Amino acid sequence: MADQHAPHSPPSILSFAKDLPNICSLVGLLCAVLAIYFAILGNFPAAMIGLIWAVFFDWTDGIIARHLKGRNKKQGEFGGQLDSLIDIISFGICPAVVLLSYGNFSPWFLPGAFLAVATGVLRLSYFNVFGLVGKSTYMGLALDNNVIILTFVFLFSSMVDRNIFTGILYILIVVLAIMNVAPIKTPKFAGRWYYVLMLYTLVLTVVFGSQLLA
Numbered sequence: 054m055a056d057q058h059a060p061h062s063p064p065s066i067l068s069f070a071k072d073l074p075n076i077c078s079l080v081g082l083l084c085a086v087l088a089i090y091f092a093i094l095g096n097f098p099a100a101m102i103g104l105i106w107a108v109f110f111d112w113t114d115g116i117i118a119r120h121l122k123g124r125n126k127k128q129g130e131f132g133g134q135l136d137s138l139i140d141i142i143s144f145g146i147c148p149a150v151v152l153l154s155y156g157n158f159s160p161w162f163l164p165g166a167f168l169a170v171a172t173g174v175l176r177l178s179y180f181n182v183f184g185l186v187g188k189s190t191y192m193g194l195a196l197d198n199n200v201i202i203l204t205f206v207f208l209f210s211s212m213v214d215r216n217i218f219t220g221i222l223y224i225l226i227v228v229l230a231i232m233n234v235a236p237i238k239t240p241k242f243a244g245r246w247y248y249v250l251m252l253y254t255l256v257l258t259v260v261f262g263s264q265l266l267a
Contacts, residue, residue, distance in 0.1 A: 069131045074118035078135050081110030085143035092151045098261035101204045107143040108197050109254045112247055137177050144196035145173025152226050165226050172230040189241045194232040204257055
């Protein structure tokens with residue numbers, strides 16, 4: 054008779070890639086990687102499109118996970134870890150690369166880029182340990198809000214002198230980084246806000262897409 058107390062072998066890593074919420078998370082990661090690629094090339098309208106779609110898929114994976122039946126505890130835990138790791142790339146590293154590239158990779162922009170990534174790591178580590186404050190409140194500004202604000206500000210980049218906008222961008226990245234770890238409570242946007250984000254994503258895609266075609 055088989056030993057009923059023998060440990061079960063853990064599932065394979067790739068078995069979690071078939072989980073629908075994780076697929077959605079990985080699509081968001083692809084958008085972030087594309088945003089980094091285009092930012093390095095200096096194609097900022099394309100980078101902004103990638104960034105805002107990374108936010109959209111980040112919101113979508115959670116909605117799918119909450120409504121998908123039959124997921125076990127390990128799938129949920131794995132999805133949470135995957136989402137957190139992707140967040141630091143999409144909402145920490147990616148904005149930092151945008152700042153560096155817009156500043157022509159001058160060493161003067163390294164402190165701002167480091168601050169964006171460092172505060173992102175600190176914020177996500179804090180959230181992973183303590184979670185929400187109450188049912189629908191974050192401690193500090195959520196990282197996805199950084200990108201929502203950043204993409205909005207980039208709508209005006211062509212209307213401002215590049216040197217001036219570079220300074221605005223640097224200040225914005227630093228202010229957002231400080232707010233990410235500040236002892237302030239900010240709301241968790243959910244429910245109908247998802248449809249607002251969907252519309253916002255589509256509008257920005259059209260606007261930045263028209264800039265690419267111009």
